[in-house]
Amino acid sequence: MASIKDVAAEAGVSVATVSRVLNDHPSVSAGTRTRVLAAVEALGYRPNAVARSLRTDQTHTLGLVISDVLNPYFTELARSVEEEARALGYSVIIGNANERPDLQDHHVRNLLDRRIDGLLVSPTDGGSPLMLDAARAGTPMVFVDRWIPGVDLPVVRSDGRVAIHDLVAHLYGLGHRRLAIIAGPAATTTGRERVEVFRQAMGEFGLPLPDAYIGQGDFQAESGRRATERFLNLAEPPEVVFATDNLMALGALDAVRARGLRVPDDIALAAFDDIPWFVHTDPPITTIAQPTGELGRAAVRALVDLIEGRPPQSVTLPARLVVRRSCGEAASCPQAPRSTT
Amino acid sequence: MASIKDVAAEAGVSVATVSRVLNDHPSVSAGTRTRVLAAVEALGYRPNAVARSLRTDQTHTLGLVISDVLNPYFTELARSVEEEARALGYSVIIGNANERPDLQDHHVRNLLDRRIDGLLVSPTDGGSPLMLDAARAGTPMVFVDRWIPGVDLPVVRSDGRVAIHDLVAHLYGLGHRRLAIIAGPAATTTGRERVEVFRQAMGEFGLPLPDAYIGQGDFQAESGRRATERFLNLAEPPEVVFATDNLMALGALDAVRARGLRVPDDIALAAFDDIPWFVHTDPPITTIAQPTGELGRAAVRALVDLIEGRPPQSVTLPARLVVRRSCGEAASCPQAPRSTT
DNA sequence: ATGTTCTGTGGAATCGTTTACATGGCCGAT
DNA sequence: ATCGGCCATGTAAACGATTCCACAGAACAT
Numbered sequence: 001m002a003s004i005k006d007v008a009a010e011a012g013v014s015v016a017t018v019s020r021v022l023n024d025h026p027s028v029s030a031g032t033r034t035r036v037l038a039a040v041e042a043l044g045y046r047p048n049a050v051a052r053s054l055r056t057d058q059t060h061t062l063g064l065v066i067s068d069v070l071n072p073y074f075t076e077l078a079r080s081v082e083e084e085a086r087a088l089g090y091s092v093i094i095g096n097a098n099e100r101p102d103l104q105d106h107h108v109r110n111l112l113d114r115r116i117d118g119l120l121v122s123p124t125d126g127g128s129p130l131m132l133d134a135a136r137a138g139t140p141m142v143f144v145d146r147w148i149p150g151v152d153l154p155v156v157r158s159d160g161r162v163a164i165h166d167l168v169a170h171l172y173g174l175g176h177r178r179l180a181i182i183a184g185p186a187a188t189t190t191g192r193e194r195v196e197v198f199r200q201a202m203g204e205f206g207l208p209l210p211d212a213y214i215g216q217g218d219f220q221a222e223s224g225r226r227a228t229e230r231f232l233n234l235a236e237p238p239e240v241v242f243a244t245d246n247l248m249a250l251g252a253l254d255a256v257r258a259r260g261l262r263v264p265d266d267i268a269l270a271a272f273d274d275i276p277w278f279v280h281t282d283p284p285i286t287t288i289a290q291p292t293g294e295l296g297r298a299a300v301r302a303l304v305d306l307i308e309g310r311p312p313q314s315v316t317l318p319a320r321l322v323v324r325r326s327c328g329e330a331a332s333c334p335q336a337p338r339s340t341t
Numbered sequence: 342m343a344s345i346k347d348v349a350a351e352a353g354v355s356v357a358t359v360s361r362v363l364n365d366h367p368s369v370s371a372g373t374r375t376r377v378l379a380a381v382e383a384l385g386y387r388p389n390a391v392a393r394s395l396r397t398d399q400t401h402t403l404g405l406v407i408s409d410v411l412n413p414y415f416t417e418l419a420r421s422v423e424e425e426a427r428a429l430g431y432s433v434i435i436g437n438a439n440e441r442p443d444l445q446d447h448h449v450r451n452l453l454d455r456r457i458d459g460l461l462v463s464p465t466d467g468g469s470p471l472m473l474d475a476a477r478a479g480t481p482m483v484f485v486d487r488w489i490p491g492v493d494l495p496v497v498r499s500d501g502r503v504a505i506h507d508l509v510a511h512l513y514g515l516g517h518r519r520l521a522i523i524a525g526p527a528a529t530t531t532g533r534e535r536v537e538v539f540r541q542a543m544g545e546f547g548l549p550l551p552d553a554y555i556g557q558g559d560f561q562a563e564s565g566r567r568a569t570e571r572f573l574n575l576a577e578p579p580e581v582v583f584a585t586d587n588l589m590a591l592g593a594l595d596a597v598r599a600r601g602l603r604v605p606d607d608i609a610l611a612a613f614d615d616i617p618w619f620v621h622t623d624p625p626i627t628t629i630a631q632p633t634g635e636l637g638r639a640a641v642r643a644l645v646d647l648i649e650g651r652p653p654q655s656v657t658l659p660a661r662l663v664v665r666r667s668c669g670e671a672a673s674c675p676q677a678p679r680s681t682t
Numbered sequence: 683a684t685g686t687t688c689t690g691t692g693g694a695a696t697c698g699t700t701t702a703c704a705t706g707g708c709c710g711a712t
Numbered sequence: 713a714t715c716g717g718c719c720a721t722g723t724a725a726a727c728g729a730t731t732c733c734a735c736a737g738a739a740c741a742t
Contacts, residue, residue, distance in 0.1 A: 001478075003698055014722045019700060027720060044474070049454040050400070051698035053391045054727050069420050072413070079410050082437055091451055093434050096423060110432055113390040133385070137342075221617070253621050276562070280594050282623030344728055355692045360730055368690060392728035395697050 002043040010039035022047060053115065061091045062303060063111035065104055065121045067146070068219065069096040071247055072275040073292060074122075077145065080296030081120060088304050090117070099185075099218055101125045108134065118303045122146045125187040140306040144299040146189045154312040156299040157189075158290040158319045160272065161197050166321040167270055167288060168201040171240055174328045176268060180213035180238035182227045182248045191219070194244040194272060213238050217248045224251025232259055232267075240268040240327060246275050249285060268327040272319075284324035291317045343384040352380035363388060394456065402432045403644060404452035406445055406462045408487070409560065410437040412588055413616040414633060415463070418486065421637030422461060429645050431458070440526075440559055442466045449475065459644045463487045466528040481647040485640040487530045495653040497640040498530075499631040499660045501613065502538050507662040508611055508629060509542040512581055515669045517609060521554035521579035523568045523589045532560070535585040535613060554579050558589045565592025573600055573608070581609040581668060587616050590626060609668040613660075625665035632658045 004022075008015045013032055020028045021036045039045070053059045062085050066074045082092045093116065095107025105128050111119060118140035123131065127148040135141050135151055147155040171179060181198050184191030199209045212234060215227025224243050228251065231237055243249035249271035256263055263269050263283055271278070274289035294317055302312040345363075349356045354373055361369045362377045380386070394400045403426050407415045423433045434457065436448025445462075446469050452460060459481035464472065468489040476482050476492055488496040512520060522539050525532030540550045553575060556568025565584050569592065572578055584590035590612035597604055604610050604624055612619070615630035635658055643653040 005698080015699080016701080016722060016724095017720085020721090023700080025701095027718095029720060032720080046450070046454055048395075048456060048698050050391055050394045050456050051727090052700080054389075054395050054697090054729090055699045055701085057727075059391070069416055069423075070413075072411075075410055075416050079437060082410075086447075091434075091455075093432075096420060106427075109387070113387055114432075115389060115391050250617060250621065257621075276591060277618040277622070280591065280598075280622045281618070282621065346728080356729080357692060357694095357731075358690085361691090364730080366731095370690060373690080389728055392697090393730080395699090396728080396730050398697075 001048075002045045003048065004045070006043055007036065007039045007045050010043060011036045057115070059115050059117055060089060061093060061114070061116045062300070063093050063095065063107075063114075063116040063119045063121075065095045065097055065107050065111070065119065067097055067099050067122050067124050068247075069094070069098075071219070071245070072277075073246060073273040073290070076275075076292045077122075077296045080293040081144075081300055084297040084300040085304075088300065090300075090304065097124050099124050099220060101128060104128070105130050112139065118142070118307045120144050120299055120303055123148055123188065125185070127151060140303060142299050142303040142306065142312065144295060149189070154302045154306065154314045156295055156302055156315045158295060158317045160194060160288055160290075160319040163288040163319040163321045164194065164197045165201045165204075167242070167286075168198065168205060168207075170286070170321065170323060171268070171270070171327055172205050172207075174268075176239045176327070177207060178213070178236070178238045179207065179209070179240045179242065180215065180231050181209070182215040182217045182224055182241065182243045182252065184217060184219045184244050184248075186216075188219075191244070198242065217244070219245045219247060221247045221251035221254070224248030225255045226251075228252040228255035232256075232261070237267065240270065242270045242272075244272045246271055246273040246278070246287075249287075253281065263326050264328040270327055274322055278324070281326075283326050285326040286324045287322050288319050289322050290319045342389075343386045344389065345386070347384055348377065348380045348386050351384060352377045398456070400456050400458055401430060402434060402455070402457045403641070404434050404436065404448075404455075404457040404460045404462075406436045406438055406448050406452070406460065408438055408440050408463050408465050409588075410435070410439075412560070412586070412614075413618075414587060414614040414631070417616075417633045418463075418637045421634040422485075422641055425638040425641040426645075429641065431641075431645065438465050440465050440561060442469060445469070446471050453480065459483070459648045461485050461640055461644055464489055464529065466526070468492065481644060483640050483644040483647065483653065485636060490530070495643045495647065495655045497636055497643055497656045499636060499658045501535060501629055501631075501660040504629040504660040504662045505535065505538045506542045506545075508583070508627075509539065509546060509548075511627070511662065511664060512609070512611070512668060513546050513548075515609075517580045517668070518548060519554070519577065519579045520548065520550070520581045520583065521556065521572050522550070523556040523558045523565055523582065523584045523593065525558060525560045525585050525589075527557075529560075532585070539583065558585070560586045560588060562588045562592035562595070565589030566596045567592075569593040569596035573597075573602070578608065581611065583611045583613075585613045587612055587614040587619070587628075590628075594622065604667050605669040611668055615663055619665070622667075624667050626667040627665045628663050629660050630663050631660045 004015050004018050008018045018036050021033050064081055068074055078094055085092045097104035101124055104124050108131055120142055122145040141153050143153055143155045145157055181195055183195045186192055202209050217223035217227050228241055241252050243252050252269055271285055271287040274287045278285040278287055298315040305312040345356050345359050349359045359377050362374045405422055409415055419435055426433045438445035442465055445465050449472055461483055463486040482494050484494055484496045486498055522536055524536045527533055543550050558564035558568050582593050584593050593610055612626055612628040615628045619626040619628055639656040646653040
C-alpha cells in the first residue's frame with residue numbers, strides 16, 4: 001500500500017509538503033498542491049489512520065459500550081449515536097456487553113487500549129474499578145440511559161417519572177388494583193428507579209406493592225418469562241404485569257401464552273421502551289416510549305463537547321405513556337390520561 | 342498515560358526487554374520478568390494498540406459492513422460475528438450502511454484507512470469500484486448473506502431454495518393460488534434470488550407469477566407497506582403476500598391493518614427471516630428461518646483463515662420453513678379457535 | 683589456557699505520519 | 713544597496729511500540 005513517501009517521490013516534493021496539502025495547510029503554492037494531488041490520485045494513496053493517530057494522539061473514534069445489542073432499544077440508540085458521530089466527523093466502535101459486567105470490562109479495556117477519543121457507556125452494573133479509574137484518569141466519558149451515582153460525569157437519559165405515574169393512573173382507571181412489576185438488575189439505575197417510581201405512584205393511589213409482586217429480572221426475555229410464571233403461580237396473581245423493558249415484556253408474553261391465558265382478558269401487560277413490533281403483537285402493547293434517537297444524539301454531542309474542550313451538557317428528556325390495548329379497554333374513555341395530549 | 346519507556350525506567354531495564362516480557366518472548370530471565378511485571382502493575386501500564394499496530398502492521402480487528410442495524414436479522418448476525426471474533430482474538434468494528442451504497446462506501450473506506458485485518462461484507466448493491474478494488478488489491482474479504490457474482494471471494498450464506506419450495510407447497514396445500522411477492526433490491530443477490538426461486542417453485546405447481554404480483558421493495562418496512570397497498574388496490578388482489586425479509590413483512594402487516602383487513606382471513610402473509618417477535622404478532626407469522634448465528638460464526642472463521650494464511654471455506658447452510666398461522670390453518674386441524682380480542 | 687556456543691540484554695532502526703525549526707529566495711521599505 | 717519579513721519548502725525529531733543485530737559474560741569443550 002502506497003505511503004506518503006511514495007506520493008512525495010511521485011510528486012517530486014518532500015513528505016512534509018505532501019502532509020501539508022493533505023491537511024490543507026495554508027502555506028503551499030497552488031502549483032505544488034495540484035502536483036501532489038495528482039500523485040495522490042495516480043497512486044490511489046490513502047493516509048494511514050493508524051500512523052496519523054499515533055502522531056496526533058487522536059483517533060477521531062468514539063467507543064460505545066452498550067448493554068445488549070439484541071435489544072431493539074439499544075440498537076436504535078446505537079444507530080442514532082453512529083449517525084450523529086459521523087455528522088461530527090467521528091467513527092464509533094460498539095462493544096456489546098450482553099448485560100455481563102465482565103464483558104463490559106473487556107470492551108472498556110479494549111477501547112481504551114485503542115485510544116478512542118471518548119467513551120459513551122450505559123453501565124450494566126455499579127461500576128467496575130476499571131471504569132471508575134478511567135473516569136478518574138480524565139478519559140472523556142458520558143453516561144447514556146443508565147449511569148453510576150457518585151461519578152461526576154455528564155448523563156444523558158430519559159426521565160420516566162411522569163410517564164410511570166400516568167401509567168399507574170391509567171391502570172387504576174381501568175379498575176386494576178393488583179399491580180406487579182418485573183424489575184431490572186438492582187445494580188443499574190434504570191433497574192432501581194423504575195421500581196421506586198412505580199411503588200411511589202401506586203402509593204399515591206393507596207395501593208401497596210407487596211414483595212411477591214416484584215419480580216427480579218435482568219432485562220433479558222428469559223427472566224421476564226420466569227418472573228411472570230412465578231406471578232401466575234401465586235394464590236392471588238396480579239391483574240397487571242409491568243415489565244420494565246421490552247425484552248422482559250416479550251418473555252412475559254411467552255409465559256402468559258404458554259399457560260393458555262390471554263392478554264388483557266386474563267392478565268394485563270405493560271412495558272417500558274417502545275419498539276415497532278409492539279404495534280403488531282397480540283394485543284398491541286401499552287408502553288412507555290423514550291425519545292431514543294434524541295438521547296443518542298444528545299449523548300454524542302455532550303461527549304464531543306467534552307473531547308473538544310467545550311463544557312458538556314447533561315440532558316434529561318421526558319418519556320411518555322403510549323396507550324394501546326394490552327391493559328384492557330377503557331369503559332367509555334371517561335378521562336383521557338394526560339400524556340396523550 | 343504511561344508508555345513502555347516509563348515501564349523500562351521503573352524496572353531499570355531497556356524498552357526492548359519490556360517488550361519481550363510483554364510478548365512473552367522466551368529469552369528473558371525470570372528475575373527481570375517479575376521486575377518488569379511489577380513495574381507494569383505499579384504504573385497501570387497498558388500497551389498502546391495504535392503504536393503496536395503501526396509497527397506490526399496488524400490491528401487484530403475485523404470490519405463488518407452490514408446492510409441495516411435496525412433489522413433484527415442483521416443484529417443477530419452482528420452479535421454472532423462479534424462473539425466468534427472475540428473467541429479468536431479479534432475485535433469487530435461495525436459499519437451500518439442503512440441499505441445505502443454511498444454509506445457502504447463510506448464505511449469501507451473508513452475501515453480500510455484504519456487498516457483492519459479483514460472485511461466481512463453484505464453488499465447493498467452490485468459492488469462499488471472501491472469495494473472491487475479492495476478485493477483485487479488482496480484485502481482479506483468474505484461475503485456474508487449477500488455476495489457479488491464474479492468476485493472471487495469466499496461466500497457464507499444460507500440457501501433458501503428448498504425452504505421456498507416448501508413454502509409454496511404449503512400455500513398451495515392451503516388452497517392459495519394467487520401468490521404475490523415483495524422483492525428486495527435487484528442489485529442484491531438475495532433480492533433477486535428469492536424472487537427467482539419463488540417463481541420457479543410456483544411454476545412447478547402450474548401457477549403463474551404475473552408482474553402485478555411482484556412488488557419492488559428495498560428490505561425496509563416502508564417499502565413493504567407501499568407494495569402491499571398496491572396489491573390491495575388491484576382489481577383482483579393476491580391471496581397471499583410473501584415478504585422477502587422481516588422488515589417488509591412488518592410494513593405489509595401495517596398496510597393490511599390500516600385497511601381494516603385481517604391476516605390470514607382476508608389475506609395471508611409469509612416472510613423471510615425468523616425473529617422472536619414473529620411468534621407474538623397477530624397472528625404468528627409463517628416464515629423461512631436462517632441459521633443466523635451459525636452463518637456469522639462461519640463467516641468469521643473463513644475470514645480469519647484467510648487472514649492467517651489458511652485456505653478459507655465458502656459455506657452454504659440451508660434455511661427452513663417454519664409454519665405458523667399467518668397463511669391460514671391446515672384442513673387437518675379444523676378451525677382452531679382464533680384468539681380475537 | 684583458548685575457542686566456541688549459548689543466554690540475557692541493550693542499542694538503534696523502523697512503521698507512516700505531523701510539525702517545529704531551518705533555509706533560501708523574493709519583495710518592499712528604508 | 714541593505715535589511716527585515718514573508719512565503720514556500722525541506723530536514724529531522726517525535727509518537728510508542730517491535731525486532732534485528734551486536735555484545736558481554738557464563739558455560740562448556742578441547
